[in-house]
Amino acid sequence: MAVEATTTSMAGSGRSPLERPLRARFPDRLLRWVLTALAAGILLLIAFFFVRLIVEANPALSKFGVLHFAFDNDWDVSRSIYGALPLVVGTLITSAIALLIGVPIAVATAVYLTELAPRRVRGPLTVLVELLAAVPSVVYGLWGVFVLIPKLKPAEAWFGRTFDFIPFVGADVAGPNYFIAGLILAIMILPIVSAISREVLATVPVGDKEAALALGATRWEMIRIAVLPYSRAGITGAAMLGLGRAIGETIAVTLVIGNAPQIGGTIFEQGYTLAAVIANEFGEAANNPLHRAALIAAGLVLFVLTLLVNVLARAFVVRGQRKRAGGPAQGQAAIAAGGPPV
Amino acid sequence: MSAMSVLAPISGRRRRKDKVARALLLTATLIALVPLVLVIYYLLKRGLGAISWHFFTSDPTGAFIGDPGGIKSAILGTIEMVALATLISVPIGIGVALYLVEYGRDSKFASVVRYFVDVMTGVPSIVFGLFVYIVLVIGSLGSGYAAWKGAIALSLLMLPVITRSSEVVLLLVPDSLREAALALGAPRWRIVFRIVLPSALPGLVTGSLLAVARAAGETAPLLFTAAIVFGTSFNLSDRMNSMPIQIFNDVGQASDVLVQRAWGAALTLVVMVLLLTLVARLVARRSRFT
Numbered sequence: 001m002a003v004e005a006t007t008t009s010m011a012g013s014g015r016s017p018l019e020r021p022l023r024a025r026f027p028d029r030l031l032r033w034v035l036t037a038l039a040a041g042i043l044l045l046i047a048f049f050f051v052r053l054i055v056e057a058n059p060a061l062s063k064f065g066v067l068h069f070a071f072d073n074d075w076d077v078s079r080s081i082y083g084a085l086p087l088v089v090g091t092l093i094t095s096a097i098a099l100l101i102g103v104p105i106a107v108a109t110a111v112y113l114t115e116l117a118p119r120r121v122r123g124p125l126t127v128l129v130e131l132l133a134a135v136p137s138v139v140y141g142l143w144g145v146f147v148l149i150p151k152l153k154p155a156e157a158w159f160g161r162t163f164d165f166i167p168f169v170g171a172d173v174a175g176p177n178y179f180i181a182g183l184i185l186a187i188m189i190l191p192i193v194s195a196i197s198r199e200v201l202a203t204v205p206v207g208d209k210e211a212a213l214a215l216g217a218t219r220w221e222m223i224r225i226a227v228l229p230y231s232r233a234g235i236t237g238a239a240m241l242g243l244g245r246a247i248g249e250t251i252a253v254t255l256v257i258g259n260a261p262q263i264g265g266t267i268f269e270q271g272y273t274l275a276a277v278i279a280n281e282f283g284e285a286a287n288n289p290l291h292r293a294a295l296i297a298a299g300l301v302l303f304v305l306t307l308l309v310n311v312l313a314r315a316f317v318v319r320g321q322r323k324r325a326g327g328p329a330q331g332q333a334a335i336a337a338g339g340p341p342v
Numbered sequence: 343m344s345a346m347s348v349l350a351p352i353s354g355r356r357r358r359k360d361k362v363a364r365a366l367l368l369t370a371t372l373i374a375l376v377p378l379v380l381v382i383y384y385l386l387k388r389g390l391g392a393i394s395w396h397f398f399t400s401d402p403t404g405a406f407i408g409d410p411g412g413i414k415s416a417i418l419g420t421i422e423m424v425a426l427a428t429l430i431s432v433p434i435g436i437g438v439a440l441y442l443v444e445y446g447r448d449s450k451f452a453s454v455v456r457y458f459v460d461v462m463t464g465v466p467s468i469v470f471g472l473f474v475y476i477v478l479v480i481g482s483l484g485s486g487y488a489a490w491k492g493a494i495a496l497s498l499l500m501l502p503v504i505t506r507s508s509e510v511v512l513l514l515v516p517d518s519l520r521e522a523a524l525a526l527g528a529p530r531w532r533i534v535f536r537i538v539l540p541s542a543l544p545g546l547v548t549g550s551l552l553a554v555a556r557a558a559g560e561t562a563p564l565l566f567t568a569a570i571v572f573g574t575s576f577n578l579s580d581r582m583n584s585m586p587i588q589i590f591n592d593v594g595q596a597s598d599v600l601v602q603r604a605w606g607a608a609l610t611l612v613v614m615v616l617l618l619t620l621v622a623r624l625v626a627r628r629s630r631f632t
Contacts, residue, residue, distance in 0.1 A: 020529065031531040035441035038434055039455045042501075046458050049473050056476045108370030116364060117371075125371065132378050134619050136559025138586045139381065139608045142593050146601065147384050187377045194374070218356055220363035241464070248466020250562040251586070255593055275468050275562075282475075282566050299472040303465065310464035314457075 050303075057297035059290060069297055075261035075272070077281065082294035084301060086261045090178065090271035091305075094253060095246040097182025097267065098189055102246075103239045106190045110197035115223055126198075133191035141255035144184045149175050149256060152183075156268050170266035176258035179267045184252050189242035196241060196317070200234030201227060237317030244309040248302060250275035274302045385609045392606025402572040402588065402603075410599045413607045415574040416588040420611075422576070423489050423568060423584060424558050427496035432550050434497075435504030436539075442505075443512040444534060456509075462502035470498045471563035479567060489575070489582035492568030499563060500553040507549030511542045511629075544629040551622035555615045561586035585611045 060082055061069055072083020113126055153173055160171040204227050212222040228235075258270025259280050278295050285291040352360075396412055403411035438455065446452025474495040479487060515538050523533045539546070564587050571581045585607055592604035 024529070027531045028529050031534065032445055035437050035445060038437040039441040039446065039452070041434075042438060042455055042462070042505075043458055045498075046462065052473065052476050053469075105370045105374050108367050109374045112367040112371045116367060125375075128375055128378060129371075131616070131619075132374075134555065134612075134615050135378075135381055136561070136586060136611060136615060138559070138561045138589045138593075139385070139612055142589060142604055142608050143381050143384055145593055146388070146605075147380070190374055190377075216350075216352070218352060218360035220360040221356070223363075244464045248464075248468065250466065250468040251590060255590075275466060278468055278472065279562055279565055296472060296476065299469050303469050306464050306466055306469075307461065310461060314460060 053296060053300045053303060057293055057300045060293035060297045063290065069294075070301060073263060075277070077284070077291060080290055082291075082297075084274070084294075084298055086263050087272050087274045087277050087298060088301065089263050090257065091247055091273040091275070091302075093178050093264075093267065093271065094181040094185055094257070094273055095243055097179060098185030098246040099239060099243055100186075101183060102186030102189045102242060103193055105186075106193035106238075106242070107197050107235055109190075109194045110201055111223060111227070113194075114198055114201040115227060116219065129194055130191050132187060137188070137249060137251045138255075140184050140188060141252035144180060144252060144256040145176075148180055148183065152180065160266070160268055168266050170268060172266070173268040174258055174264075174270045176256045176270055177268045178257070178264060178271050181253045181257045181271075181273070182267070184256060185246045185249055188249060188252065189245045192245060193238045193242040196238035197231070197235050200231045200238065200317070203234070204230045233316050233319045237313045237315075237319075240309055240313030240316060244306050244313060247309065248275060248306050250279050254279045274298045274305075278302075382612075385605065385612055388602070389605040389609030392602045393609065397603075397606055398610075401574055402583070404572050406595070406597045406600070408599075410597075410603050411572070413585065413588055413603065413610065415572060415583040416585045416607060417610070418574055418576075419489065419568070419582040419584040420558055420586075422578065423493045423496060423564070423582060424554055426490060426493035426578060427500060427557055428550065428554055430493065431497035431500040431504055431553065435501050435550075435553075436508045436546060438501075438505045439508035439512055440534060440538070442509050444530070444538065459502045459505050462498075463506065466562075467499050467560050468562035468565075471495050471566055474498070474563065475566045487567060487569035487581045489568050489578045489580060492564045492582065492584070493578070495563035495567045496557040496560060499560060500557050503553040503556065504550055507552065508542075508546050511545030511549065512538060514545070515541050544625050548622045548626040548629075551618055551625065555618040555622070558618070559586060559611060559615055561590050565590075585614075 064072070064082060069082060069084055070088065071085050072081075073085040074081050074083040075086055076082075109129055113122055113129075117125060153175065156173045156177075156179065157171065160169055160173055163169050164171055208226045208230060209222055212226040217225060253273050254276040257273060257276050259272055259276060260270040261272050261277070262270070264271045278299055281291070281295060285295055398412055398417070399414055400412040401415045402413070403409060405411070438459065442452050442456060446455065474491055478491045478494065479485065519537055519541065520533055523537050528536070564584050568584060568587070569581045570587060570591060571583050573583075575582050589604045589607045589611070592600040592607070595601070
């Protein structure tokens with residue numbers, strides 16, 4: 001018997017002739033222990049992470065108070081006053097612009113690729129959209145600084161002049177501004193929102209679509225009445241994961257936001273974001289404990305914000321997937337992998 | 343369509359609406375590709391001019407005018423740090439995935455781990471950098487910037503990506519293979535090392551390579567862990583230059599030669615990342631299970 005072949009070297013004194021002696025079972029236990037310890041280590045790491053951030057941010061948080069730190073509109077290093085509202089607002093404005101521009105395009109791309117594209121171009125187009133995720137953040141920043149900012153300035157000025165009756169639109173255009181940062185963020189979240197939307201759309205039952213077509217619906221009507229309603233929760237989740245990305249994106253934004261700790265009156269004014277302030281002011285804060293603590297507190301706010309967004313997003317995507325019973329949770333896996341499988 | 347004769351014909355208004363909607367969806371898809379085309383166009387247009395033999399074989403000089411030097415130290419630094427980060431994160435990442443697939447399965451603990459690994463993927467990279475800065479750079483565990491600390495920050499970033507992609511691949515290994523081995527009396531650890539890991543290998547390599555490609559382009563975590571230097575270093579406890587940091591610094595300088603070097607370095611970095619992605623895709627093709 002093969003079993004015996006692998007166990008002949010062991011003393012066969014166990015209760016069952018098939019049972020392995022302790023010495024032979026040791027590697028099994030060891031592997032199990034090591035792997036479990038690794039998994040538990042991840043949990044400990046995250047807990048440790050959170051505690052250390054709070055401890056290190058404490059000097060700033062206790063001096064100004066958590067609420068004052070988060071909601072005071074005054075970030076002035078020279079006076080040692082740290083109220084992060086301009087940063088929080090900057091983060092929210094740029095992320096909102098990114099979602100407004102990025103999500104409709106990403107979802108439309110996903111719908112086109114899953115429902116309309118001819119089979120031959122589907123693969124290549126999918127790869128191209130996903131390649132957007134392969135470009136490093138700093139390269140988008142470089143491109144934004146030397147191409148987008150100068151080339152778009154006239155267009156922004158024209159738009160600002162023509163539509164200045166719209167709130168938050170004005171004719172004064174700073175080179176680096178909220179809009180440019182939001183536009184670059186839109187490009188950066190596009191691949192992940194599109195990839196997850198595609199997987200969500202792929203779960204729409206063929207029967208639903210065929211039923212719509214059999215009732216005489218055109219392709220677009222089929223998409224509108226069968227595909228989109230079914231995937232609404234999943235697409236919402238995809239958009240929120242994009243939001244999480246946009247909030248945390250650092251380097252590209254640092255290069256094109258202008259780094260002015262103020263709340264700009266229009267989308268064409270300079271601003272700052274939580275992530276950008278950390279990247280930018282870290283060097284000078286090295287020998288200033290309060291400044292450093294304030295930056296770490298900004299990191300903490302950023303961490304909590306992305307955590308909340310991600311938890312909500314996940315809930316939406318899971319709800320979307322619960323609709324169909326069983327089946328491999330592909331969408332979740334893609335989300336978990338942190339981006340589209342490029 | 344023969345159905346046309348039975349059903350009422352689709353009205354002109356509905357047909358027009360269908361055409362317009364389809365055209366809009368196609369347009370959106372084409373718009374999505376515009377940035378990619380533009381980025382690649384400008385990288386080639388402005389970056390190719392910077393590239394020469396000298397560019398790859400000299401360190402930055404720190405000079406604002408005249409010869410700025412090349413990006414040798416940055417390329418080597420990125421390779422060293424990403425290699426170390428890979429050595430750290432691949433065994434741990436695949437180990438956690440093995441736990442989830444082979445032992446944890448649907449247990450409560452496993453789903454908690456899975457959830458927090460997912461949470462980790464959503465943590466911004468700069469927060470990882472901040473964490474390593476707090477614990478390793480200013481903490482009691484030694485002070486100052488060092489390449490290995492940068493590598494740890496990168497490995498934290500790669501870890502969840504590797505774990506989740508590995509888990510998906512390991513799940514694809516058919517249970518019948520495991521059961522066959524168990525029936526033959528093989529112990530669990532042999533099944534893991536002789537059957538599960540080898541059959542999932544292409545997928546594991548793909549996931550790891552994609553994580554490497556992502557780490558190679560990360561700037562934020564290195565900013566306050568490995569810091570900024572010009573010279574080439576092979577000592578992982580020294581400060582070390584890297585491609586993204588080099589580009590980030592050059593962009594901020596009001597100097598044409600430095601900006602030119604930034605474009606050249608960006609082109610090099612994008613080519614490196616794309617090559618990694620391409621290799622990852624080719625390896626994925628060899629996978630036996632899909």
